[in-house]
Amino acid sequence: MIYLDNAATSYPKPKEVGKAMLHFLEKVGASPGRSGHRLSIEAGRLLYQTRESLAELFNVTDPLRIIFTLNVTEAINLVLKGLLQPEDQVITSSMEHNSVMRPLRELEKRGVEVKVVPCSPQGDLDPVDIKKSIKKNTKLIVLNHSSNVIGTLLPIAEVGEIARKHSILFLVDAAQTAGCYPLDIRKDNLDLLAFTGHKALFGPTGTGGLVVGERVDIKKLKPLKFGGTGSRSESEEQPDFLPDIYESGTPNIVGLIGLKEGVRFVLKKGIDKIHQYELELTQKLIEGLKEIPGVIVYGEDQVKDRVAVVSFNIKDQLPSEVGLRLDEEYNIMSRVGLHCAPAAHKTIGTFPTGTIRFSLSWFNTFEEVEKTILAVRKIAQRV
Amino acid sequence: MKDNFSVVIFYSNSAAIRAESLTKKENLKIKLIPVPRHLSSDCGICLRFNNEDKSKIEKILQDGKVEYENIYRI
Known part of the structure; x- marks a missing residue:
């Protein structure tokens, strides 16, 4: 999981x-x-x-x-x-x-x-x-x-x-x-x-x-x-x-x-060490997601100083369906929808459909990030 | 022995515990005890210390900005 x-x-x-x-x-x-x-x-x-x-x-x-x-x-x-x-x-x-x-x-x-x-x-x-x-x-x-x-x-x-x-x-x-x-x-x-x-x-x-x-x-x-x-x-x-x-x-x-x-x-x-590690995981995740055709990652174009929260969508697929497939087929727990923040979604242009959100912690690994990118790739290809 | 003690009475339990933490760091011999009935009607705790440490205790409380009600000999 x-x-x-x-x-x-x-x-x-x-x-x-x-x-x-x-x-x-x-x-x-x-x-x-x-x-x-x-x-x-x-x-x-x-x-x-x-x-x-x-x-x-x-x-x-x-x-x-x-x-x-x-x-x-x-x-x-x-x-x-x-x-x-x-x-x-x-x-x-x-x-x-x-x-x-x-x-x-x-x-x-x-x-x-x-x-x-x-x-x-x-x-x-x-x-x-x-x-x-x-x-x-x-x-x-x-x-x-x-x-x-x-x-x-x-x-x-x-x-x-x-x-x-x-x-x-x-x-x-x-x-x-x-x-x-x-x-x-x-x-x-x-x-x-x-x-x-x-x-x-x-x-x-x-x-x-x-x-x-x-x-x-x-x-x-x-x-x-x-x-x-x-x-x-x-x-x-x-x-x-x-x-x-x-x-x-x-x-x-x-x-x-x-x-x-x-x-x-x-x-x-150490807070700096935690932040640095999470930033590295996040960079890998964002870069991997961006390479997948049909995937739109929201937020800054370049990965800069940020926290480990990443929102994305797959073209022509509903966040709820993507989230369900991630859970049932790949054992990946994500959150989909509006994340209790309608104003934020209006600002980034994803209201009312929302996004799929991945949020990482100190306990996540690079291997998990790789598996996640692969899962999203397969879902995007409708495999 | 009993006459050699005083207690600091605080407004809150949290302040008493903060005072304990600060005084322990200075290696003073102190103890948190229930507030003696004749000093306050409250159900809280107070900081008991040896009279000879009074000025040190007062300084620690002042430096740490710990508000207290009063100091009594017991």
Whole structure:
């Protein structure tokens, strides 16, 4: 079996991930941050170590500025709904996933002004277009770091600099880059970094979070959920400090302990090494696909700096049929259709049919890429 | 012996655990314990340390920007 759907959920995970989760269930088990007994304290320590590992990966000084959510969607919802008020303007791109687009369209109905800056058919964004869209009431810029459809990177550091100059907050959706592409909260000029645990960070599903940068005034970022935090229990008001303000209810501690091991795996391998390897695999895949008559690969003409997400179509064949043949005849797991990103498909010209998407991870091999190219060749020849 | 200890009371459990992590790196003898009932009505934990380390503890908390409620002798 060849698994090429890592942009949805990475598989397999490093062995340590499952091991640590099982160890927790069998030997620790308790709620973090709730009780004073030793098992609860140990659970709290393990949870803190997850924050510490992520802080190291994203270059965050204070691990308590990292808060946990169920996934990147929840982190993005927290920021958009917690920050934007009627009459505020928010700027985004035409390459966004529905995790950004849907909350924005909902907020639009409530009076928030949404400006979608168009990207090129290759998915590129010109930072100047962002700059031109800034108005007096612009409160936030939100961009994906990389497209989940074609793997194109957006120029976040440049946009972050523009945001700083205009005192606007900058949120980045790092769903496709956290764990496989260098991300630095300082160098990339980020205020809010939303990530998910179950993709390149190798955690289980149900883990994710948000880095809350120092320029963010948490009094102006309302929580999505209110409730028990284990702190300030005498008060019926939500705590006003990180991370508790945004972390009501018992967290997915088992999952977050798995995430800790996933992040440690990434740190141990080295993010540059992971990115370089994935880029080599991707280059081979793209070059191989492009040689097949009738195959159209989307995105940049040249293989440049990008992440390992590749979209293509075969002339006169439906993505769903290609995907089914890949699965049933060649044991290759792909994803077909619109990938929850209608705006991105409109931008690259593949709406409403969509594409076939291959997404790679550290655990894929050159041999798997070769087999995949051969399978697509046969399908394209209708063999 | 008991008179030689103090505790740092934090606003949150996470802050207490961060303080533990930072102080352990400096090899100070500390322990996380449940907050003594007479100090707070909360159900959380606090950091117990030897009184002689008070200034070191305060510096670590300040450098690490760990907010805390108060320090009490116990």
